[in-house]
Amino acid sequence: MTTSPKRVLLAKPRGYCAGVDRAVQTVEKALDLYGAPVYVRKEIVHNKHVVTTLQARGAIFVEENEEVPEGSVVIFSAHGVAPEVYAQAKERSLKAIDATCPLVTKVHHEARRFANDDYDILLIGHEGHEEVIGTTGQAPARITLVDGPDSVEQVEVRDPSKVVWLSQTTLSVDETMETVNRLKLKLPLLQAPPSDDICYATQNRQLAVKEIAPECDVVLVVGSQNSSNSQRLREVAVDCGSKAGYLIDFASEIQEEWLTDATTVGLTSGASVPDELVMDVLAFLAERGFTSVTEVNTAEERLTFSLPQELKRDMKAAAARA
Numbered sequence: 001m002t003t004s005p006k007r008v009l010l011a012k013p014r015g016y017c018a019g020v021d022r023a024v025q026t027v028e029k030a031l032d033l034y035g036a037p038v039y040v041r042k043e044i045v046h047n048k049h050v051v052t053t054l055q056a057r058g059a060i061f062v063e064e065n066e067e068v069p070e071g072s073v074v075i076f077s078a079h080g081v082a083p084e085v086y087a088q089a090k091e092r093s094l095k096a097i098d099a100t101c102p103l104v105t106k107v108h109h110e111a112r113r114f115a116n117d118d119y120d121i122l123l124i125g126h127e128g129h130e131e132v133i134g135t136t137g138q139a140p141a142r143i144t145l146v147d148g149p150d151s152v153e154q155v156e157v158r159d160p161s162k163v164v165w166l167s168q169t170t171l172s173v174d175e176t177m178e179t180v181n182r183l184k185l186k187l188p189l190l191q192a193p194p195s196d197d198i199c200y201a202t203q204n205r206q207l208a209v210k211e212i213a214p215e216c217d218v219v220l221v222v223g224s225q226n227s228s229n230s231q232r233l234r235e236v237a238v239d240c241g242s243k244a245g246y247l248i249d250f251a252s253e254i255q256e257e258w259l260t261d262a263t264t265v266g267l268t269s270g271a272s273v274p275d276e277l278v279m280d281v282l283a284f285l286a287e288r289g290f291t292s293v294t295e296v297n298t299a300e301e302r303l304t305f306s307l308p309q310e311l312k313r314d315m316k317a318a319a320a321r322a
């Protein structure tokens with residue numbers, strides 16, 4: 001009797017995107033430059049490992065500016081903030097460094113521009129997510145949240161000929177289009193965003209998972225529970241044919257019974273996950289006979305973002321003094 005070889009299909013692109021890389025580097029460079037502690041409002045990115053690693057270096061994570069001692073350095077997370085958060089920081093004389101991903105800032109600009117042109121804006125996204133709170137704060141009187149296709153029925157607008165949809169950057173592409181199609185049935189003159197709001201990294205990671213999922217008995221997604229793009233990867237994997245999908249922070253969370261009848265395991269990670277955590281999962285799987293690893297590459301990513309201006313200015317000044 002022959003047994004099928006156990007194998008891993010490793011999705012690529014996976015893990016860190018340009019916005020997360022920039023945000024994490026912002027905290028690291030700020031610690032080097034100003035010394036510990038440096039305060040960070042909210043989790044800099046939604047990943048347990050990243051947050052605990054930065055805490056060990058001297059970052060203090062807070063929920064609101066009022067927890068930051070007056071005059072201290074505070075960094076705003078990659079998910080973006082509402083304008084009132086900058087105002088509060090100014091009132092407390094905080095030195096604010098904005099690590100908002102430039103692709104989230106782009107959506108903020110769109111929201112303000114359409115609000116200035118007196119549009120109603122339908123923001124497709126998940127209620128309570130930090131990015132949605134930050135984007136809504138750009139034009140609260142004009143933005144209505146649409147949390148998935150089932151929320152479309154309750155949507156009301158002032159003028160059906162002057163309405164546009166925007167979205168959170170980390171949604172499922174397919175589910176968002178389902179929501180948009182339902183909105184269009186109700187509002188045929190609905191306008192689309194000037195360019196994709198769901199970012200390149202979210203789209204690329206979902207495409208790579210779609211490629212491997214039909215061949216997988218189980219797909220493991222490395223990512224935290226509060227990471228929107230990681231949750232979507234697990235959903236996309238199951239929707240696209242994997243018999244099962246699990247979201248885990250660490251290899252130690254894998255349950256042996258998930259692998260009992262599996263021959264092919266798919267593996268990917270969310271945009272806020274360092275690749276060392278994926279390598280830990282590969283080692284865990286290798287110990288259980290999954291020694292054949294094939295990387296399935298569906299896109300090349302070369303995008304990088306420069307550090308926030310305010311930090312770069314201080315780094316330059318420090319270098320000139322040295």
Ligand code: SF4
Pocket residue numbers: 017018019020078101102103104169170199200201202229271
């Ligand atoms: S997932 Fe997209 S929007 Fe979010 S930080 Fe990464 S590149 Fe920016």
